Amino acid sequence: MSATPARKKINLRTPDVMSRVQAQVESHYRSETVERIRAQGGVMRQGSTVIRLAKEFGFCYGVERAIDLAYAARKVFPDSRISLLGEIIHNPDVNAQITAMGIRQLAAHPDDKDIATLTPEDVVLIPAFGAEVSTVEAVKARGCQIVDTTCGDVMSVWKRVRQNAAESVTSVIHGKAIHEETRATASRALGPDRQGQYLIVLDLAETDAVCEAIRQGCDKAVFLQHFQNAISPGFDPDIHLQRIGVANQTTMLRSETEEIQNRIRTAITERDGGSSANFRYFDTICGATQDRQDALFQLLDESLDLLLVVGGYNSSNTSHLVEIGEKTIPTWFVRNADCLVSGEEIRHFDLHRGEEILSAGWLPEKPSLTVGITAGASCPNNLIEDTIRRILELRGEQIDGEFRNAERELKA
Ligand code: SF4
Known part of the structure; x- marks a missing residue:
């Protein structure tokens, strides 16, 4: 099928729509x-x-905005089929309410069969955590009206990891590899040409394995096996642990994120004879x-x-x-x-x-x-x-x- 031109953005948050949305949201929550x-x-x-x-x-604020936009979409497109990529937020009661309003839920990363069901008449909601680049592109290619509720704080992380990709810096992302936000962030860490690299670490134990690899190298096969679902395609620990930028899923435990960046900075500094030039860190806990x-x-x-x-x-x-x-x-x-x-x-x-x-x-x-x-x-x-x-x-x-x-x- 040939690509359909992307639909124009529509401002859903007009005063009239928002006053009706506000009343309904308040009555629900x-x-x-x-x-x-x-x-x-x-x-x-x-x-x-x-x-x-x-x-x-x-x-x-990010959740309130996402819910407002979902409710506004229902009001502005009363007769359209509205689909949501995964859950609007991680609360089953709120998600049940969204479903009760006639908004259907697709997978966060829908397969080709689901994507093929979408038509230019469909409205598709991107949840507060964002969605992977490939998913957004696939939905756009179907010509759907997209309502993007991604939180601004999540987009700030994307800005950082894109910058890492542009400067050949590997993004080490503190997060859960299966979490929608982390998957969306990782997809941005590849950069526009998909040459960027990322590695997702869940906790201090995984961080220590990475630090050891930074300091003294590693058994590549063992390392790749351990992180198999948490690395970019073609990741090579011998090459891609040279320059590292630490980012995080916005909702992690701050103390843990700080300890992770400390340990990685120390490992790089020790390896590089006291220089931290190959390390960068941006605090992206929201x-x-x-x-x-x-x-x-x-x-x-x-x-x-x-x-x-x-x-x-x-x-x-x-x-x-x-x-x-x-x-x-x-x-x-x-x-x-x-x-x-x-x-x-x-x-x-x-x-x-x-x-x-x-x-x-x-x-x-x-x-x-x-x-x-x-x-x-x-x-x-x-x-x-x-x-x-x-x-x-x-x-x-x-x-x-x-x-x-x-x-x-x-x-x-
Ligand atoms: S990033 Fe923070 S502010 Fe934004 S939706 Fe998530 S928890 Fe809320």
Whole structure:
């Protein structure tokens, strides 16, 4: 099929559309209760139970914008088929709501068969994490109307890795190789001529393997086998570890990212006789991720009996909040209030086992209990409110009559 010219960009965010979008988004995700608790310093006492919210939690600016654009697309193209590349954000409740609005979900990296179903009449949404270059090009070639909700902070990382490619610097990306954002970033690290190189490291153990290869070389076959799903085509550790620029998925744990860049800088400096000319680093942890991590550290300074982290299990920034919490106090990673099965049992995601499990004895029967709550950047406030109400219910507390009735239904 011959390439179809790309469609003109349409401004979806007109005042009329946005005022209607705003009203609908608020009706789906807003919580007056949460706003009220925030307004009173983030603390609520109900009988013998104290709820303490982190100062920063929940929807970030990038997620709000992505959701606004998805809702706006539905309004501006009421009769068009709208397809989404993967998930708009990593929250199953929000994604279910998007599906309920008649937006169909394709794979984040659709295969040729799915791409072939697209026509110039289709509208295609790119999620907040962005999409791989090859996917965007394939969608454009079908002549679809593209609505790009990629967060500006993600695009800042792309700018850095493109610059690395232009200067023959290998991008070492701290991130999860299967995460949509990291895949999108890696595809930009190839540069326009696809000659650029990248290597994705997940953690400090992988970083140490890279540092050892930088210092004293490596068994190439073993190295390539280990990083087989995390390197650019043609990656050669003997050649492509000479000049390195460290970048990161925007939602990683800052302390880990800093340690990774420190270790790589040290390895290069030692190899190059004290010079760090072959190393570069740009801090690309996004402000929202940082704010939520900082606010959690602050919350953990309070006297808490337990911490609930609310959010999608595949959300990277939410997982890092859990990692921070569980170093200090009993921490439970829950998708929504339904996970609080009873005062005895809780359904929660175990990061170490990588699965949702049922545990017992999560809610201490203390005469006075303080529960800390935080949530990742993809978690709406209505889910926080539901969680608060469920805790109070399980504690046998009278719920303040002013609380909004948090019956959640998918609303068209
Ligand atoms: S978490 Fe950060 S990078 Fe991701 S959408 Fe929010 S602001 Fe953007």
